[in-house]
Amino acid sequence: MAWTIRTEKPEDAAGIAKVLTDAFSRKDEAELVAAIRNSDAYDPALSLVCVEDGDIVGYVLFSPVVIRTADCDETPALALAPVAVLRAFQKRGIGTALIEEGIHRSHQKGAKIIVVLGEPGYYRRFRFESAKEHEIEPPWDVPEGYFMVLGLETNVLRDVHGVVHYPEPFTQIVDVTE
Known part of the structure; x- marks a missing residue:
């Protein structure tokens, strides 16, 4: 493994935008991250890059x-969003390593619950499960099973239910179901 994972630095913005645009074949996610970076929702400790x-x-x-x-x-x-790997570097475990490190750092910072909108088959490997089964709903219409939740501590989801409210920059996403 010739790559390393580290916290984002201010000079990484252009490289991150390149990764997001390449991985998603559009600029929406790059614009979302730029908007989050300039908002109160941004925690640089939970913004991770993989460098090779x-x-x-x-x-x-x-x-x-x-x-x-x-x-x-x-x-x-x-909320885990977005995660992306340059197309030429996919299928090497980079996305998995980024998510695992992000979950670990999130828990270290005191987080107890993480939500994600994504492919169930992919996110189940990280112990995400259907949010609907816990009566936790997304703010958007999404395909059945694609909105998922991860409890980072035993029984933390027991009495939690409701609608997830995202920071303002997330309203800039054109289509969350793509």
């Missing part, structure tokens, strides 16, 4: 969200 030979080849970001009940009770959580 001095170039950024992968990226993952965890942002604060809240799970809000109809009675306005709120439970803090994090």
Whole structure:
């Protein structure tokens, strides 16, 4: 393994945008990350890059969200979004390593719950499970099973339910179901 994972630095912005644009074949996610970076939702400790030979080849970001009940009770959580690897570097374990390191750092910082919108077959390997089974709903219409949750401590999801509320920059995504 010739690559390393580290915390994002200010000078990484262009490399991160390149990774996101390459991986998603559009600029939406790069624009989302730029907007998050300039908001209160940004925690540089949870913005990770994978570097090989001095170039950024992968990226993952965890942002604060809240799970809000109809009675306005709120439970803090994090959202894993986006995660991306340059197409030429995919299938090498970089995305897996970024997510695992991000989950570990999130837990070290006190996070207890992480949500993700993504392919169930991929995210189950990290112990994510259907959020719907825990009565946790996304703020958008998404395909059945694609909105998932991970409890980082035993029974942390027991009394948690409601709709996940994302930071303002997430409203800039054109289509969350792609």
